[in-house]
Amino acid sequence: MTSAHRSFRLFAAAAAFLAAAGCSTTHAAAPVAVPSPPPEEAALCGALHKELPKTVAGQRRTGTEPDSELTAGWGDAAIVLRCGVPRPEKMSDAQSQAVDANGVNWLLEQRVDGPRFTTTYRKTYVEVTMDERYAHDVTPLAELAGAVKKTVPATLEVP
Template sequence: MLVVPAVALFLAAAGCSSADAGSPVAVPSPGPGEAKLCGALHKALPRTLGGLERDDPRPRSELTAGWGDDAIVLRCGVPRPKEMDDPQANAVDADGVNWMLEQLDSGARFTTTYRKAYVEVTMGPRFANDATPLAALAAPVARTVPSSL
């Protein structure tokens, strides 16, 4: 008797997962205060970024967003990166929001500094020399994730 519901549940899950687009993205686990800020940021994010349409990664979460089939991925509420302890860490300012830069083999990762929740943006090689996406994210981040200074 329990076999039928289990089989039905398995088939439903298999059907859903086959329709998922994009690579899975690890969803952060922030505290309640940070999660609330991240929820506000999620609602304020642009529909297009760097000429790419918004296409949020799987699993769907208010803590993640994406544009262009994982070309740009945002995660909000990530832990403070240990690289921020390095006084020689590279940083950039985009319209009043400071971001720590980490070079990756697959592009670059930027993490906000001096904010009540850490926001991480990973961009593929296409954006290696293009700060336009960070500038476009600055206003929503500044409006929804207050400075910690």
């Protein structure tokens, strides 16, 4: 075999490897702490997980690490949802802020790396963290509201 043939085969093998690698997903799953809610809340979270949209605010759903029905991620950890989280201490603060997005009420907690929102008046708490790109944008919450309303019953009617 001539060296030209060997070089061609080596090039072809390298090209095939690179093409196969290019077909794999480029978004790694976001590392997320998985909540441990009681079984009845975990069942609500499982139902929510099945209803979550494939995209939120233009970000494609990428999953989380470890993979769990209690968590979901979109983009490069730009938007992360955790279901069945404990009640945030900030909910007891009379000065806390909340927003309504398509009929779902969310407690707002400002953080250095982006806002954290937690549902209020629901049978389990759903938390959504967003990076700083969404510091003043409730679009992701509005896009998640339908799935939350459909699967996580309200505990109190909010006017």
